[in-house]
Amino acid sequence: MKENPGEVRGPGGGFDAGAEFDRQVEGLVELGYPAAAGLGVQEFRSLVDPLRAVAEDRGAGECFPEAGRVPFLLVVTRQMVPIERTMELTAVHGKKKPGFVDRSFEPGSLERFVPVKEAVLPHQDAYLLLDVERGEEFCGVVPGDAMAVIAERGRTPLTVEEGVALLTHFPQTLVKNKCFSLGGSRCGDRRVPALWISAGAPKLGWCWEGNPHTWLGMASAGGRGAR
Structure with missing residues (x-):
């Protein structure tokens, strides 16, 4: 996978959304997403390739992963590849130790964390x-309050799969003291999923919606698109 995705540029020097989309597709292919989804490589490409036009049409913007801002992400849902598997394919930037789902998710509980009404998926x-931000401005803010501000801005909190996609395509976004909650997936109780670093690897865990953490923000996006 390209080491400096923020440097994907077009002939005029500006951000090249088509080239960035291609980079993300190739990265998923290299990680083994097609096989994990039970598809051949060409089948996988055929599934996601129509989204290239969406990236070119709506994916312009700033791409500064180190600052936690990227114009778009190609998201593959748990209907295609289980979250437990996609987490294993992540790593902290510059390291190889695979990510994991924390055991605080009791057996079967992760499946109950589904998109909230503010995070309706355009495709299964x-x-x-x-227009994705990791949301470090919300570090130290109660998650429930952060989600309220995000809603007031007309933005949407990220689901678990979307958080994994951010980490997968742009591992530079997950760094010490700038980790992020994923308020777009809930299960009806006070738990809010989150991604942070544990023992040198990405960990998918959860925190209480009423408890602030100085090292944990709230990721959000401007919208979703599909064809």
């Missing part, structure tokens, strides 16, 4: 998440 298999 794959789609684009647009």
Whole structure:
């Protein structure tokens, strides 16, 4: 996978959304997403390739992963590849130790964390998440309050799969003291999923919606798109 995705540029020097989309597709292919989804490589490409036009049409913007801002993400849902598997394919930037789902998710509980009404998915298999921020401005803010501000801004909190996609395509976004909650997936109780670093690897865990953490913000996006 390209080491400096923020440097994907077009002939005029500006951000090249088509080239960035291609980079993300190739990265998923290299990680083994097609096989994990039970598809051949060409089948996988055929599934996601229509989204390239969406990226070119709606994916322009700033791409500064180190600052936690990217114009779009190619998201593959748990209907295609289980979250437990996609987490294993992540790593902290510059390291190889695979990510994991924390054991605080009791058996079967992760499946109950589904998109909230503010995070309706445009497609059940794959789609684009647009105008993404990891949300470190919300570090130290109660998650429930952070989600209220995000809603007031007309933005949407990220689901678990979308958080995994951000980490997968842009591992530079997950760093010490700038980790992020994923308020777009809930299960009806006070738990809010989150991604942070544990023992040198990405961990998918959860925190209480009423408890602030100085090292944990709230990721959000401007919208979603599919064809």
